[in-house]
Amino acid sequence: MTFAYFYPMGNLFERPRGTRDFDTISMQKRRFVEERMRKTFESFGYEEVLTPTLENLDLFTAKSGEGVIGEMYAFKDRGGRSLALRPEITTSVVRFYVNELQQKPRPLKLFYFGNCFRYDRPQKARYREFWQAGCELIGADTPEAHAELIALGMTLLKDAGLKQLDLRIGHLKILNRMIAQLGLSEAEKRPLLRLIDKQDLAGLKKECERAGISKAKIERFIEFLNCKELKKIESFIKLDSGDKEDALDAKTELEKVLKYLEYFGIKDWKVDFKIARNLDYYTGLVFEIDAPKLGAEKQLCGGGVYGLAKLFGGKEVPQAGFAIGFDRTVLTLEAERYDFEAKRKTNYYVVPISEELVSHAISVGMRLRNKGEKVVIELSRRKPNRAFEHANTLGARWVIIIGKKEVKKGVVSIKDMLTGEQKEVNQESM
Template identity: 50%
Template sequence: MFEAPRGTRDFPPWEMDKRRYVEDKIRNTFKIYGYREIQTPTFEHLQVFTLKSGDAIIDEIYSFKDKGGRDLALRPELTAPVIRFYVEKLQMEPKPLKLFYIGNCFRYDRPQKGRYREFTQAGCELIGVDTPEAIAELIALAYNILRNIGLKNVDLHIGDLTILSTLFKKLGISDENKKEIIPLIDKEKFDELYLFMQNIGVSKDEIEWFLDVLKMDDISKLPVSDEIEEEVERLKDVFGFLRDIYSIDCKMKLSIVRGLDYYKDIVFEIEAPILGAEKQLCGGGIYELIPLFGGREAPSAGFAIGFDRAILAAETEGYRFPISTIDYYIIPLSTSLISKSIEIAQILRNKGLLVDVDLMRRGIGKALKYAGSINAKQTILLGPDELDKNAVTIRDMVTGEQKLVLIEELKNL
């Protein structure tokens, strides 16, 4: 017997119903905000990913040679492919370009709860604009997608890498030391950070001031020096739009570093606290990748949502996704009535109703049991008595109520 490869999943109908429902919600929300869908291949030239993330990523992805000797890789994420697509084919399109995607990605990761080797990401890229209203709209979109999926409690935090860099500069921290410091900030290991900064000769007062700023969640309290005045004003505008116009609760968090070096300026994260350690659902911000891929410089920002984790969070909160049903299950009570049953099925199907017919020539008991198992809302029984009256018996599967309905009248159901 064969099994699905380790870390991958098979989705039975009751899982797919949920996934398609969530996918539709996400797609619809993107469209409501004027985003348009694109799609890229499942694999890319390996360099597309090493260029963006460095050679270290090779250890974490599925890479292989095709029969022509090309180095290819199953995509581990979608920003690099989208930027590759943009530079190759979409640079001449009117700006801004608001592009979204929903696609599967692959990582050769240790499988664990909520982490799979094949998983789905939904995200977008906004190319050609980085005004505060554009970034606020982007963040509001990410937030509203998660709310529209059914999530109740999500925390939105916004940081700014330009401000963070200025703080580093102010404290005289070298690029080399930054490499040590950033992961500590990212993981909020503030005690370790304290010790490290002490070791590299930052004064106690300065360290405490730095940690205070990192932990500050209200932008209005941020100490503003000349170098960052403009950036702080921009960030304040983004907060203003989000809080006052979009009515979204959000907090500043300068310790967001996104662990990736192509982000710059404003970055953000959305978390579902109910998921504990695996709570991050969405990350994004302003980034610079287009010139790296050979394109003409243009502002760009985007985000990605972990599709599987977002579903998990909504379910953990108790959200119940709608279950697929079938409108009618038709049971012919003898083989001579099969043709008539199919005829009736076609009348109802032509109206767009979801209809199944018993195909196994089985008794009414078994057929009704099967109808229950596929969540049929109603069954239609067709026997010789019914046919004599040019009618069928319709049975409500919840109440058990039965009524005789003329076949002529089925068109008006």
């Protein structure tokens, strides 16, 4: 029988299910990626905004219907007001825009970084509290504007260090047109969209059969969904003689976007009309970026052209944006074995030999800190031999020993833990 190290466990408090504590190593990685992303957003002329973590519940039900309540942390406060922890940040940014930013020069290029909450079964790479980085482009709808937006999504992930990314681009005006050609009612369309979004084509086929659509039409529709060549799209749309301009305009827009993408440095992409996202919200160009390394939960980024301002009481305005799953980005970097340049915990470790030398150690340590160095001053009165052990634990490069003799001579003894070299240097030069 062995005895593990023991401490009383009777009264442990757990953190809530689906949430995480991040230790110092995780935080170094996360802040590193966050800083990189902030820099990329800014290089594209985007500026940061921040909205409350809590919003009035009606903001989200206005956008997504009452059904969304079950997927959120929603509750009443003591004053009886229905509140929700935000499940995403776009809605809040649009609310902020409508209430306070409509008069600003356009286009507005806003980015955000924050925590969001969902109430569902926790699973790998799906947490109840999770972080999103994202942006909204308000007031520009040229093909170059949309190409820049997609390029920004890709550049953010590449600059963060990711190697393997799959970019897929679709257009809801074309998908909508094709669904319209199936001749279904609104109620019949809904389940189809969900199946398309899940890329479940077998299920889609069954559902179409149940709705009484002809075999030929179904096959043609699935052929369309699998079509990866933009130039073939017209042949699908021409099937019907009705109002088809929207879809053809969309095709022309898409061609231009794809052309400009190359100039933004993005050369790898696929056309994918199976991107349905949320049709209540998105209205035009849509795109998704996946990290194949992540398996089932591989989507890192999703976005497109949408319209929400009017719903929140604002004037109609071109809107587009995307959100990046920040946690998954970090997970993917780890899966790709990205070499996080772990910041050294400390550069210098200053050890006084005895109590009367503590003041001296403080002065030397503060001099180095004021020069911008990371410095640990020994606070537990370790003896020098224990201190050298602790220096290794800290990953300290240099250990400075403050001894009586040295102080009298006006020097300190400094040991390079990498080379093992030890020398005396003038105290003033520290």
